[in-house]
Amino acid sequence: MQKKHERFPKLYISPKVAPYLFILPFFIAFLMFQAFPILFSFFLSFQKWNGMQPFTFNGLKNYIYLFRDKIFWWTLGFNLQLLLITIVPLHILSILFAVMLNSSLIRLKTIFKTLFFLPYITSAAVIAIVFWLLYAKNGLINILLQKYFSSVFDFLNIRLPIDFYMVWPDRNIFVFSLSFLLIWKFIGWNIILYFTALQGIPGSYYEAAKVDGANWFQILTKITLPLIKPMMYFAVTMSVIYIMQVFDEPTILLSSNVITSFGGLTMVIYLFNQAFTHMNFGIAAAISYILFFLILAITRILKLIFKER
Incomplete structure (x- = not known):
């Protein structure tokens, strides 16, 4: 009787190697997106580079500047x-x-x-936009200050509306x-x-x-x-x-x-x-x-x- 051939042969992985294969994707991602940028930025801090031309060693000049x-x-x-x-x-x-x-x-x-x-x-963008409207010269905060506290600010010699920016x-x-x-x-x-x-x-x-x-x-x-x-x-x-x-x-x-x-x-x-x-x-x-x-x-x-x- 002829044996049926498996479409995909079984791959034997040693029990000692298998755990490392499971954590390998994490280490690849860590090296690419964490370790490399950290090391490259440290190298870059001693270089003069505009993103286009070759690197020029600058020593401590960047820090001195x-x-x-x-x-x-x-x-x-x-x-x-x-x-x-x-x-x-x-x-x-x-x-x-x-x-x-x-x-x-x-x-x-x-x-x-x-x-x-x-x-x-x-x-953060939504919060900043809300506060941008509140802090405007014709915004809610200045309207309330002018309506209820104008005499206090006149006494303090502070001109309304306040420029919060x-x-x-x-x-x-x-x-x-x-x-x-x-x-x-x-x-x-x-x-x-x-x-x-x-x-x-x-x-x-x-x-x-x-x-x-x-x-x-x-x-x-x-x-x-x-x-x-x-x-x-x-x-x-x-x-x-x-x-x-x-x-x-x-x-x-x-x-x-x-x-x-x-x-x-x-x-x-x-x-x-x-x-x-x-x-x-x-x-x-x-x-x-x-x-x-x-x-x-x-x-x-x-x-x-x-x-x-």
């Missing part, structure tokens, strides 16, 4: 100022709202959590406008993080504290905050990473003429302009590594602040 560039220091200052005025109120409000949601005083907690979380899942040379107004947008967007995400951490605290701790006569402030500072410190470190670190790399919101809020008139606003916008407006890819790569080490230093400081004692 940035440290001598006034626009670089301006964008760095803007980023740090935005970070400071956003991080503190964002996480204070997030913790307070999370504590309120965790208490027995608030009902319909799921609805409140959903409402708080909606801005986070909304597109004033960036240069006085950048203070816009940095607060952008900060308010970021707080509104990310407060829901942080509330959920802190609420999750609060759910992990045993109720017996609070009951014992109340028996000992502790008030709400003592409970908050002696029990709640110390026990959610790991989550605070994670949440603040994630906020730092995003704020230091913010790009979409200021780009949409401000016209391209305002941003390009002095080279940039945030460090990432400055990086983008160097790469795709001036075609200085070497300088752009150097900015990315300076930003990386700056974020690394800030997260290291945060680790020391939130270190368990």
Whole structure:
């Protein structure tokens, strides 16, 4: 009797080799889309390259150029100022709202959590357009200020309507406008993080504290905050990473003429302009590594602040 030939011969794979074949696609994707861009950008930070001509070794000239560039220091200052005025109120409000949601005083907690979380899942472009309409000279905020608080602003000698987009040379107004947008967007995400951490605290701790006569402030500072410190470190670190790399919101809020008139606003916008407006890819790569080490230093400081004692 003639044997039937199989259409596809069986391929024997050693049990020792099979696990590596399963993880091989991940490593190929990682090398192509993660490792290679990181290593190439590091190489590029020491080169002069416009994307068309051959590479020219530039040594440390790209970094020296940035440290001598006034626009670089301006964008760095803007980023740090935005970070400071956003991080503190964002996480204070997030913790307070999370504590309120965790208490027995608030009902319909799921609805409140959903409402708080909606801005986070909304597109950054949509949020920026909404705030662009609110911040306009004939927008809702200026209309309300002129209708109900005009006498207060007259007393303070502040002319209405307020230009919320004033960036240069006085950048203070816009940095607060952008900060308010970021707080509104990310407060829901942080509330959920802190609420999750609060759910992990045993109720017996609070009951014992109340028996000992502790008030709400003592409970908050002696029990709640110390026990959610790991989550605070994670949440603040994630906020730092995003704020230091913010790009979409200021780009949409401000016209391209305002941003390009002095080279940039945030460090990432400055990086983008160097790469795709001036075609200085070497300088752009150097900015990315300076930003990386700056974020690394800030997260290291945060680790020391939130270190368990």
